[in-house]
Amino acid sequence: MSVVTVQLGQCGNQVAHELLDVVWSDAQKKPSRAASCERFFHHNTHGELVARAVLIDMEPKVINQSLSRAAKCGRWRYGEDSHFSQKQGSGNNWANGYCVHGPRHRDVVEELVRREVERCDRLAGLLAMMSVAGGTGSGVGAYVTQCLRDIYPTSFILNHLTWPYRTGEVIVQNYNSVLTLAHLYQLSDAILVHENDTAHRICSQLLNIKHISFSDVNKVIAHQLGSVLQPALTADSHGVYSRNPLGIDWQVRPPAGSGRSTSLTGSSFNTSLANLLILRGKDVYSAETGGFEDPALYTSWLSSKEAFSLWKSPVSFNKYEKSATLVSNSQALLSPLDDMVGKAWNMFASRAYIHQYMKYGISEEDFLDSFTSLEQVISSYRQLC
């Protein structure tokens, strides 16, 4: 089953590129090669491996770099006409992305996605990759997700979001994030989140990289995402590779956290709604995973049997002899989300920068709606016990 990747904005395009690299290199010399290649790539008439991806940005530099880097690597490439860019970016302005660029280029983008979707024998779903801090990934990304939801109402849409460093990359990042999350809430089937801060810490503390670049950060994100999306056996697939990596049975809509481990400190754990553990490599079948089924981890109205899923693959991932990935729908993201909404609200209280958004058609009402929607999410998560 195939996944069509929609890469939006600078971050979306940079991270997606790393993901495709990870998937490709992991797939080499593996029995599952055909399965994972077919998931993200197809062969063109010249026998080359071409990504099932659509690249979208409102300015050309990043896409151009990506296209040429892929073409030069000689391993896989992007489709000739699978990209769309404009000349002038969105200026870090969500409203510019959502109200101006999105509608203006709707037809072209839909056409590009349609072509990729029609090329798939069986569509597992759509993977939209973007950041929430800027203008294009966030604003155009939210608009495009809306369009995709309209055109493919029964398809699975997974949004992969990169959250910015808490101490600034973009000053209006909290506004852009709040607007994006509130909109995606209504549209997406699942939201997978990576925080730049966390990936950065992994680089410095676990990987011991001295001079960390965005490339390093993106590779960490791609590695984790790849470990989720590569083929694996689910409990009921009986020895056949589960072909649908996105068929995670989320019981509720809210944002899912992803990470090597949740912050398990002392006796208080973040309460989970659902956990997915993916084991790859040696000794998967003898691994003891009982600890993950501890009822204390889960909310009282779900049994751990319902909430916990385990996928296994004896095939190792990305040269790690053994690896485990935990995808968690829990309170782990509550604190960053609350922080983000709090900061945005403080800024909104003084109406700073609002005139920049209103210029393009977003009103104070729209802001208030978004805040309300996210406060409800925060409240729901907070009440889990």
Add this chain to the structure above:
Amino acid sequence: MTQSVVVQVGQCGNQVGCRFWDLALREHAHVNKKGLYDEALSSFFRNVDSRKSAGGACGVGGRIQHLKARAVLVDMEEGVVKEILQGPLREVFDSAQLLTDVSGSGNNWAVGHMTYGSAYREQIVDKLRKAAEHCDCLQCFFLIHSMGGGTGSGLGTSVLSLLEEEFPDVCRIVTSIYPSAEDDVITSPYNSILAMRELTEHADCVLPVENQSLVDIVNKIKIMSHSAKPGSVIKRDSTVISGQGGLSGPEKPFDAMNNIVANLLLNITSSARFEGSLNMDLNEIAMNLVPFPRLHYLVPSLTPLYTLADVSVPTRRLDQMFSDAFSKDHQLIRADPKHSLYLACALMVRGNVQVSDLRRNIERLRPSLPFVSWNQEGWKTSLCSVPPVGHSHSLLALANNTCVKPTFMELRERFTKLYRKKAHLHHYLHVEGMEQSFFSEAIDSLSSLIEEYHQLDATKARLIPDAPRLSIAT
């Protein structure tokens, strides 16, 4: 890729502009080894092949034939522009891009704004339109002028209004050279205040530069180059102080100072022209740094100002660059941001600098910088991989900080000293279209601007509680 058009008005504007074009050419020559007309070049230059028909404009990708600056040069005296046309930059400008007159504005804002503003309106609009038409996607107008004189100040601000009227969607970034207290133009306070009102109302961002700061910086560099430590050498041809390696010949008096301002413009546009891991377009500057429409005065601070021969810079030196950007010595206006209030701050880094260096320095410097309560982490950052000529990396900090308030207050005082005595007022009131109300409205505009900054400053002392959040019925 977007294009920008530079509009240089008056003697100062044109001299600074001249340094800018010289340095821009040198920067691109340094990076563009193959002689191809690429996207980066096209942001400021057209490529013209005179053998081709229809004006000979060449698209991106071909070889460089003739580079023409995307600029409009305006001056009411001929001297400066004539000199440019006789100098090595003459090939870069088309006669159609120039507008000159002979008599000058007599250091009188009203003459520049009213008299010439209306007389030359049609022609100016025409030249701007032509420049805009040559652009695929015009993103920004850079206006360069001085505030103290007549042409740059008066006609310059008239052009600013024109830009807003005719091209409302194009960003307007204005570089304004403010006069020092000892300026030899007696009426410079009048001209400056009259111009300030226009800037407050019609510009998207203003980069105020004080002549005195430039003088201080140049002197500092001279001291450093004379007392250089053994083993260290100031690269003589660094873009900072000299035009060496550029097209111009021996230095003229204001060249060193003008070079600094030209560098400011180069660095602001670097991330839009060249690639990097975190790009920053020009429209992102206004978006991130202007929280309220009128508070758009950004304090620029540039480092390094000199370079030592040792090019492989260990981490400590890199951190020093960040510290320097927040020291008063590197600012282009005299102000004290650390004891005022930051509304927002942008760090535009060029060269071999990674995101970890950026984060480490922000964390290090953050505690000593007072930010407004609703923007405690208000940093906008960009990383451009192409460093400036002669340096391995550089940093431009743009701060929206209430420290501009004392500068404006001082300007207001100088104005009031003259206005109280009605000194020289008749020169202005004699000009057709000029009335006394212009003066009172201009000073009112400045006073209310100062008051807005003052309100924000007042929040600094108080502990502002977080705004109460929306409560959800459970």
